[in-house]
Amino acid sequence: MKIAVLQAFVIYGIAFVISMLIALLITGLFRLVRRISGSS
């Protein structure tokens, strides 16, 4: 049980990092595409 709780924390941690990475990626992409297309 204790191991499973620890594993759940690790899984949530990984999911958090990946999700924030995706959000960061979206923001970066957004700027890149706007810069390439020349719009503000």
Next chain:
Amino acid sequence: MGLSNFLDLFQGITTLIASNPAVLAARLGLMLLGMVLVYMGKKGILEPLLMIPMGLGMSAVNAGVLFLDPATAAAVTETVQSGGHPVAGTLFMAPLVQKTDNLMYVLQIDFLQPIYTYMFSNGLIACLVFMGIGVLLDVGFVLARPFLSMFLALCAELGTVATFPIAVAMGLNYGEAASIAMVGGADGPMVLFTSLTLAKELFVPITVVAYLYLGLTYGVYPYLIRFLVPAKLRGLPMPERPALRITSDEKLAFAVVGSTVLCLLFPSAAPLFLSLFVGVAVRESGLKYFVAVIDGPILYGATLFLGLTLGVLCEASTILNPKVLVLLLLGIIALLLSGIGGIIGGFLAYYFSGRKINPVVGIAGVSCVPSTAKVAQKEVSNVNPEALILPEALGASISGVITSAILTGIYVTLIPLMK
């Protein structure tokens, strides 16, 4: 003609009489449950696209039991039938056949076996449904507020993660625990994919529990919102922001890069990621003929056969498994925890935004697109008809699909390593 000959004419009844009391009760109960599901689907209480074929399949498979000849019974059950006695079975499908020769034999006998073998057991049907969902998603809502959307979605995955240790404590192995925990993501295709990968023996009850409980988001979440969020906060209008125009190019770029990055991180769940983002890419590329094919025949065809196959898989022996009761309990826990997690996320967003963001928006992070977003907006409108949270709610809801797919990727990658 004797009574036994007469009953041989109606083998569905004969097999019912010949079965032990537990199987008899389970078969009758499932026939009735199937009819109730059709009724609830027709009334709109449960999702009709799934429940009508599923209910019909469930009733039919438990009614249509007959005596199989020994050769067919041996192929279907993959056991040697001693004494050449006929064995009770159906002509629908044999989900556990593994040997190639037996499979070839059964493919020519059971009418749904080709659908099950070529579309279901390999997860293809989940991917096709996911492709259809991709075509329906407007990722612009996510792109407008990526951090808020992803944060709320992640909070609303509380049940997907917290149910895992609870399930382990209740005696399920890691694969089964992860599969039932995925119910918290409120995404049927994801539960199907995870359980087919990690808990093949229990994938039928787990997936059926998932699809039955998705109706909870309509029925129970409004009460959860009213219980956890005071009316004053429920009516809070979202701060007005200048309209951000998201172009198709930006959405397409997100689909391409998002798909590639997620496939790179989680190859085990790559078919799901590709399917979802193919749908998004096709929509944003303006390929209207592809959109018509995916949005119509593929999505609805896959949903029809998903419901029908799931229903047919609900034989009496399935629910007589003692683990089914545990799964029923864990499914509710997962969805409730996700709803609570979503509202906690909403409250965190409310406080961190300087009390500007309506906390109800958090529950929309439980993906189930677009049901939870609609439920959230409806509850807000009941208190303050002027308050509009739908754009942010849809952003959180669509992000919920992405976070559920990420958690599927983590589970199907990590669990085999834990064993």
